Amino acid sequence: GAVVSQHPSRVICKSGTSVKIECRSLDFQATTMFWYRQFPKQSLMLMATSNEGSKATYEQGVEKDKFLINHASLTLSTLTVTSAHPEDSSFYICSARDKGWVTEAFFGQGTRLTVV
Amino acid sequence: GQNIDQPTEMTATEGAIVQINCTYQTSGFNGLFWYQQHAGEAPTFLSYNVLDGLEEKGRFSSFLSRSKGYSYLLLKELQMKDSASYLCACMDSNYQLIWGAGTKLIIKP
Numbered sequence: 001g002a003v004v005s006q007h008p009s010r011v012i013c014k015s016g017t018s019v020k021i022e023c024r025s026l027d028f029q030a031t032t033m034f035w036y037r038q039f040p041k042q043s044l045m046l047m048a049t050s051n052e053g054s055k056a057t058y059e060q061g062v063e064k065d066k067f068l069i070n071h072a073s074l075t076l077s078t079l080t081v082t083s084a085h086p087e088d089s090s091f092y093i094c095s096a097r098d099k100g101w102v103t104e105a106f107f108g109q110g111t112r113l114t115v116v
Numbered sequence: 117g118q119n120i121d122q123p124t125e126m127t128a129t130e131g132a133i134v135q136i137n138c139t140y141q142t143s144g145f146n147g148l149f150w151y152q153q154h155a156g157e158a159p160t161f162l163s164y165n166v167l168d169g170l171e172e173k174g175r176f177s178s179f180l181s182r183s184k185g186y187s188y189l190l191l192k193e194l195q196m197k198d199s200a201s202y203l204c205a206c207m208d209s210n211y212q213l214i215w216g217a218g219t220k221l222i223i224k225p
Contacts, residue, residue, distance in 0.1 A: 044159070091156070
């Protein structure tokens with residue numbers, strides 16, 4: 001099956017700093033990538049949808065200036081958490097949809113962010 | 117509004133069978149997915165149903181009834197490694213995935 005690589009898998013940063021998370025589709029072209037956040041014992045919460053070459057679409061309540069998303073190519077999307085605070089500590093997961101496959105989305109391994 | 121309901125937690129015995137139910141209400145329907153998620157890991161794809169009926173894949177089967185807005189995931193010959201959360205997700209008319217909260221399945225020896 002298709003592979004989505006997410007990096008880093010774990011990161012610890014200080015309050016006020018920024019963290020960049022990368023999501024790459026390794027063997028397919030991803031026209032659409034999704035960024036999710038998941039708090040312990042809760043389901044996935046969609047943060048934003050990014051389409052290659054255009055601005056991301058953010059879900060209600062997600063600050064676009066805080067969570068910067070860039071989808072510059074068909075194989076790479078990045079999420080930057082700016083001025084991180086402890087409440088941003090969470091599990092961030094990306095998923096990507098194959099250009100030629102409308103339905104199934106493939107998930108990256110996830111990034112555990114801890115802000116201290 | 118759009119809504120996915122599934123039980124919060126279920127417990128079953130190793131070697132037994134368990135059925136995890138999911139009911140949904142969405143704006144349009146382009147299929148229903150089941151994912152497995154182990155603690156601290158990303159979800160992995162299990163099944164996709166878009167037509168009514170049962171799809172069998174090894175020890176796992178998934179059923180869909182579109183008229184009832186209902187699906188279930190059936191796990192047979194349970195193994196300890198099946199202890200995980202099982203997420204039900206529907207794709208709406210905009211091809212957006214609407215996620216359930218997940219069912220935590222606990223397998224006991």
